[in-house]
Amino acid sequence: MNEEGQFERQLAERLATLRTAAGWSLDELAAKSGVSRATLSRLERAETSPTATLLSRLARAHGLPLSRLLAEAEALPVRLLRAADQPRWHDVQSGFERLMRCPPLAGFATEVIEARLAPGAELAYEEPTVARLEHHLCLLEGCIRLTLQGQSFELTAGDSISFRVLGPSVFANPGAEAARYLLAMTVPAL
Secondary structure (H helix, E strand, C coil): CCHHHHHHHHHHHHHHHHHHHHCCCHHHHHHHHCCCHHHHHHHHCCCCCCCHHHHHHHHHHHCCCHHHHHHHHHCCCCCCCCHHHCCEEEECCCCEEEEEEECCCCCCCCEEEEEEECCCCEEEECCCCCCCCEEEEEEEECEEEEEECCEEEEEECCCEEEEECCCCEEEECCCCCCEEEEEEEECCCC
C-alpha cells in the first residue's frame, strides 16, 4: 500500500474511532454533520476519499479543527519531522493541498501547516470547526482573498493576517498561479 493509501486507511480508522467514542450511530453523525449515512459508511471503510468540505463538516461535528482531525489520523508522535516524512493530503476536487509542517505535541494545541491553493480554487467553510480557534496566516507565494464575517481581505506574497473564525469563511485564490501559505493554529488557553 502506498503512502497515500496508508493515510486514507488511517483517516478512515480515525473517523470510525471518533464516532464510536462519541457514542453516535452513523445516523446520529449524519444528522449532526449534514453528511449522508451512506457517505459516512464509505468513508469509515476507506472506500471513498473525502473532500476538504466534507472533512470540515465532520471536524465541526466532533468539535475539532480540520487540521487536528487530519494530524491525529497521521499519528506521528515525533519531535523531529523530516521534510520527506511530513504528511501530505490533497483534495483534488477543490485544488487544496495540505502539508503538516509542525504537528502539535502531546498536551499542546499549536500546529503549523503549509497549504497550497490552486489558481481559481475556493474553499468555503459554513462555520468554524472549533470555537475561538486562533489562526496566523503568512502568504509565501501568490495571492489569497480571505473572507471572514463578510469582510474580504486581499493578501499578496509576504503579507500576514491573524484572526479568529467566528462564522462562515472563504479562502480563495483569484490569481493565475498557485498560492502557498503557512498557517499556525492554536486553541486559546483556558
